[in-house]
Amino acid sequence: MSDYIVRAIAADSQIRAFAAVTTETVETARKDHNTSPVATAALGRLLTAGSMMGVMMKGDKDILTLQVKGDGLLQGITVTADSKGRVKGYVVEPDVIIPANAKGKLDVGGAVGHGFLQVIKDMGLKEPYVGQVALQTGEIAEDLTYYFAASEQVPSAVGLGVLMNKDNTVRQAGGFIVQVMPFAEEETIAKLEANVQKIQSVTTLLEQGHTPESLLEQVLDGFDIEINDRIPTEFYCNCSKERVEKALISIGRKELNEMIQEGKKVELNCHFCNTNYTFSVEELKEILRKCK
Ligand SMILES: [Zn+2]
Numbered sequence: 001m002s003d004y005i006v007r008a009i010a011a012d013s014q015i016r017a018f019a020a021v022t023t024e025t026v027e028t029a030r031k032d033h034n035t036s037p038v039a040t041a042a043l044g045r046l047l048t049a050g051s052m053m054g055v056m057m058k059g060d061k062d063i064l065t066l067q068v069k070g071d072g073l074l075q076g077i078t079v080t081a082d083s084k085g086r087v088k089g090y091v092v093e094p095d096v097i098i099p100a101n102a103k104g105k106l107d108v109g110g111a112v113g114h115g116f117l118q119v120i121k122d123m124g125l126k127e128p129y130v131g132q133v134a135l136q137t138g139e140i141a142e143d144l145t146y147y148f149a150a151s152e153q154v155p156s157a158v159g160l161g162v163l164m165n166k167d168n169t170v171r172q173a174g175g176f177i178v179q180v181m182p183f184a185e186e187e188t189i190a191k192l193e194a195n196v197q198k199i200q201s202v203t204t205l206l207e208q209g210h211t212p213e214s215l216l217e218q219v220l221d222g223f224d225i226e227i228n229d230r231i232p233t234e235f236y237c238n239c240s241k242e243r244v245e246k247a248l249i250s251i252g253r254k255e256l257n258e259m260i261q262e263g264k265k266v267e268l269n270c271h272f273c274n275t276n277y278t279f280s281v282e283e284l285k286e287i288l289r290k291c292k
Contacts, residue, residue: 044162054081072113112138161202237273
């Protein structure tokens with residue numbers, strides 16, 4: 001597995017930064033969900049952001065959910081990540097095909113449409129943290145930049161990119177999140193802004209062979225960078241037949257009885273990784289017995 005995230009600080013901790021290469025993660029998502037190129041790009045960008053935002057959380061059991069809901073053909077994207085670099089996600093409509101945008105690129109913004117971005121952090125407290133902002137462009141990176149500024153009051157620069165091969169498999173995926181701490185000096189902020197202005201697209205940089213470390217060297221050009229951590233990241237779903245069985249138990253005797261009466265096997269699908277779990281009538285009867 002070659003995907004990983006780096007965590008770094010720069011300018012005497014005035015800046016904290018994350019960068020990731022997520023090519024295999026996004027390709028796994030593409031294969032699992034059989035996504036069209038624009039759906040792969042949209043999901044891949046959100047997965048890449050999710051993997052980095054996941055490792056920003058401190059607790060072992062903390063869970064981050066990013067939810068994009070738009071009026072475009074994709075309808076919505078959901079990504080869930082933990083603090084250990086494991087990330088999963090899906091788009092509501094995986095086979096959307098729309099014309100390229102004015103720049104000749106995959107029109108992620110057009111496919112997402114107008115709507116909102118929700119960030120949910122479940123940190124084991126009574127109530128999860130929920131932040132919500134209106135989508136700015138639907139291109140994901142701009143929306144997250146706006147979210148960090150408006151909802152978390154942390155000025156940030158977010159770059160995300162997914163590039164496809166001719167056969168629509170994932171060629172490159174990755175990104176960065178750079179954040180300015182409250183005590184940062186004007187000079188630091190100005191310099192960082194200038195750097196971000198002149199940076200090429202993430203896909204261009206990845207195509208040039210950049211690693212997460214060298215991506216950060218580009219964004220943080222002229223700053224002293226201290227890499228603190230390298231964290232492997234992967235598309236990982238924790239579903240299993242046992243878990244699905246538990247969900248079946250929770251729907252109750254009445255519904256289970258109805259399923260059994262129909263006399264047909266039941267197929268249940270995990271949205272996150274698109275795995276199908278089949279339960280025979282015999283298995284359903286067994287589950288009913290466990291059901292109180
Ligand atoms: Zn699953």
